[in-house]
Amino acid sequence: MIIYLYDGSFEGLLTAIYESYYLKDKPEKIYSKENFQPNLLDDTIYIETDGTKADKVYESIGSKISKNALRNVYHIFLSEHQEAGTMIYNYLRLGWRMGNSVDLNLMDNRVMVVQEICNKVSRERHRMLGLIRFQQLKGDFYYAPIEPDYNIIGLVAPHFVERMGDQNWMIHDKKRNIAAVTFHKQWVLTNIDDKFTPSLGDEEINYQKLWREYFNNISIEERYNPKLQRKNMPSRYWNNLIEK
Amino acid sequence: MDIQQKLKILADSAKYDVSCSSSGSNRKNTQGGIGNATLSGICHSWSDDGRCISLLKILYTNECVYDCVYCVNRVTNDIPRASFTPQEVADLTINFYKRNYIEGLFLSSAINKNPDYTMEGLSEVVRILREEYRFNGYIHLKGIPGADEALISKAGKYVDRMSVNIELPSSEGLKLLAPQKKKESILKPMGLINQKIIQSKEEKKQFKGANLFVPAGQSTQLIVGATQDHDYKILTLTEGLYNRYKLKRVYYSAYVPVMNHPKLPQVINPPTVREHRLYQADWLLRFYGFSAGELLDETQPNFDNDFDPKTDWALRNIHLFPIEINRAEYEMLLRVPGIGVRSARRIIAARRVSTISYDGLKNIGVVMKRAQHFITCNGKYHGEVGMKVGLIRQSLLPKPKKTNVPSWQENQLSFLTDLVPYNHNLINSIVLGEL
Ligand code: SF4
Numbered sequence: 001m002i003i004y005l006y007d008g009s010f011e012g013l014l015t016a017i018y019e020s021y022y023l024k025d026k027p028e029k030i031y032s033k034e035n036f037q038p039n040l041l042d043d044t045i046y047i048e049t050d051g052t053k054a055d056k057v058y059e060s061i062g063s064k065i066s067k068n069a070l071r072n073v074y075h076i077f078l079s080e081h082q083e084a085g086t087m088i089y090n091y092l093r094l095g096w097r098m099g100n101s102v103d104l105n106l107m108d109n110r111v112m113v114v115q116e117i118c119n120k121v122s123r124e125r126h127r128m129l130g131l132i133r134f135q136q137l138k139g140d141f142y143y144a145p146i147e148p149d150y151n152i153i154g155l156v157a158p159h160f161v162e163r164m165g166d167q168n169w170m171i172h173d174k175k176r177n178i179a180a181v182t183f184h185k186q187w188v189l190t191n192i193d194d195k196f197t198p199s200l201g202d203e204e205i206n207y208q209k210l211w212r213e214y215f216n217n218i219s220i221e222e223r224y225n226p227k228l229q230r231k232n233m234p235s236r237y238w239n240n241l242i243e244k
Numbered sequence: 245m246d247i248q249q250k251l252k253i254l255a256d257s258a259k260y261d262v263s264c265s266s267s268g269s270n271r272k273n274t275q276g277g278i279g280n281a282t283l284s285g286i287c288h289s290w291s292d293d294g295r296c297i298s299l300l301k302i303l304y305t306n307e308c309v310y311d312c313v314y315c316v317n318r319v320t321n322d323i324p325r326a327s328f329t330p331q332e333v334a335d336l337t338i339n340f341y342k343r344n345y346i347e348g349l350f351l352s353s354a355i356n357k358n359p360d361y362t363m364e365g366l367s368e369v370v371r372i373l374r375e376e377y378r379f380n381g382y383i384h385l386k387g388i389p390g391a392d393e394a395l396i397s398k399a400g401k402y403v404d405r406m407s408v409n410i411e412l413p414s415s416e417g418l419k420l421l422a423p424q425k426k427k428e429s430i431l432k433p434m435g436l437i438n439q440k441i442i443q444s445k446e447e448k449k450q451f452k453g454a455n456l457f458v459p460a461g462q463s464t465q466l467i468v469g470a471t472q473d474h475d476y477k478i479l480t481l482t483e484g485l486y487n488r489y490k491l492k493r494v495y496y497s498a499y500v501p502v503m504n505h506p507k508l509p510q511v512i513n514p515p516t517v518r519e520h521r522l523y524q525a526d527w528l529l530r531f532y533g534f535s536a537g538e539l540l541d542e543t544q545p546n547f548d549n550d551f552d553p554k555t556d557w558a559l560r561n562i563h564l565f566p567i568e569i570n571r572a573e574y575e576m577l578l579r580v581p582g583i584g585v586r587s588a589r590r591i592i593a594a595r596r597v598s599t600i601s602y603d604g605l606k607n608i609g610v611v612m613k614r615a616q617h618f619i620t621c622n623g624k625y626h627g628e629v630g631m632k633v634g635l636i637r638q639s640l641l642p643k644p645k646k647t648n649v650p651s652w653q654e655n656q657l658s659f660l661t662d663l664v665p666y667n668h669n670l671i672n673s674i675v676l677g678e679l
Pocket residue numbers: 308309310311312315316317318319353354355422
């Protein structure tokens with residue numbers, strides 16, 4: 001089996017897809033080199049990331065398939081799914097054949113799989129819009145730690161730029177050691193030291209106490225239903241919630 | 245009294261209001277301002293009863309001069325009392341919002357002194373938020389029955405949603421349990437708000453800059469099970485509210501026995517199955533093209549305990565089935581048990597590029613356990629028991645419940661119907677939006 005490996009970046013993946021159309025050896029699978037376990041029977045070809053080639057593919061997805069396909073591909077990439085590269089490859093090949101109707105083709109497994117994972121990623125993004133908790137630090141700076149399943153930090157940051165106005169903040173993905181930081185109503189993604197420890201502002205503890213007080217009093221005892229609560233708000237997110 | 249104490253009392257008093265939705269408005273942030281609203285709404289947490297927390301839902305005051313029998317805050321009930329100042333509510337809202345605890349504020353109130361006095365206080369809170377803090381997040385404000393029209397109109401200019409709770413679905417119920425409230429005092433502000441909404445939409449067409457009045461529309465709440473009113477009566481009322489007053493949402497609240505009173509029914513558990521059925525039927529009215537009269541009538545005035553309203557309807561109208569998945573129109577697809585708005589749309593879309601296979605339906609999200617009895621796929625009927633109402637009924641009957649789980653809890657867990665659960669903003673937004 002022929003396998004393409006890429007460096008783990010989105011550009012790398014798009015380059016691999018570019019090469020699959022031009023190299024003689026067509027891949028059956030595309031993996032990120034980071035989580036790849038080599039096997040004796042496989043032929044692996046390492047694809048060097050190339051910005052220009054990646055741009056061409058990016059451009060072509062948008063114009064020849066659809067903006068939606070572009071969004072799907074990026075979401076699948078952010079899912080960090082083991083098979084993400086291969087899924088995207090299969091989906092795009094079909095897409096370039098069918099054009100913008102590819103997403104209607106729900107009877108095709110290549111499309112179904114993509115939609116399913118995209119839904120999961122969008123769902124987590126939407127969830128995080130609500131579950132992110134900022135803490136006020138010294139110097140009127142707001143800090144929010146998160147540990148999402150998927151790499152959605154770049155999908156949530158624009159929401160908070162729009163919403164929080166002049167407020168300065170940072171969202172810190174502790175699983176991936178990256179952070180989105182605002183800067184004059186712009187934001188940047190940056191790496192962050194895993195030993196970063198914030199020091200809380202003077203009012204912070206008080207508002208956390210108030211929020212917990214509210215949380216505990218808004219529930220109707222006669223309808224106590226922890227299972228439903230967990231279903232809506234899985235416990236893996238509780239770590240970073242003030243109220244839990 | 246410190247803020248924490250007030251918050252405890254006034255959140256506790258507000259919890260029986262079901263609505264916490266923050267959807268329907270797309271208010272934008274402004275220069276130097278904070279906040280915006282998202283059309284679909286966002287849930288920020290889920291309380292121990294499993295309900296979504298989207299807004300800071302509190303009472304402005306619980307010092308009530310009225311004596312509604314079903315209500316904890318009634319004047320004759322001996323409970324701790326508290327009142328916020330407008331500044332306190334505004335500060336709490338802003339500070340919670342900055343920490344992303346909430347989407348905004350849902351401010352309700354008991355009637356302190358008189359309706360006008362109370363409405364003025366509420367109005368001041370939203371004025372501070374919008375004008376002094378330049379807050380652009382979501383605000384849902386209660387309209388106080390009996391308050392002066394000018395006061396309600398003034399507050400409406402600042403908020404995203406307004407609601408006047410009907411609570412009791414009939415005049416007899418009101419007379420018995422809320423003697424100081426009259427049907428007219430509730431319906432009048434609703435009519436006023438509706439009229440203002442229509443008027444502001446007209447104005448918006450002429451001057452682009454004009455602000456919309458209550459852009460997320462108005463809603464109301466009905467208590468289920470505190471009076472003798474049957475489901476048909478409640479659902480007809482709902483239908484009228486949607487059609488005549490153009491309400492965005494009607495909420496139902498299973499009556500929670502907060503106290504004993506000779507005029508109140510003895511309830512051990514809140515009637516949540518009934519509440520759940522009403523939400524399902526409500527969805528059928530708003531998004532599935534059903535009318536109240538199709539779902540219930542005088543001879544069958546209450547919903548079935550075992551079957552959701554759509555399945556019940558389909559079983560009574562079995563002569564309309566089976567329908568062919570590859571040809572049926574959207575309106576008919578929606579009437580098939582096991583097919584929701586989302587899957588009906590997906591079927592229509594997928595049909596444009598290929599015929600739909602029986603296995604493919606599962607992928608699309610159709611609940612085959614129910615749908616199989618009512619459809620054919622490429623001419624073939626796959627139902628396991630044939631087109632026999634009795635047998636279908638039997639195969640769809642819910643499994644016997646485990647003991648020691650209260651029935652209403654069980655029901656809350658099995659929200660896996662093709663109808664959308666009412667407190668799940670996320671699914672709402674993706675599938676239908678509230679618009
Ligand atoms: S007016 Fe409202 S708060 Fe006062 S007793 Fe009646 S329902 Fe309760």
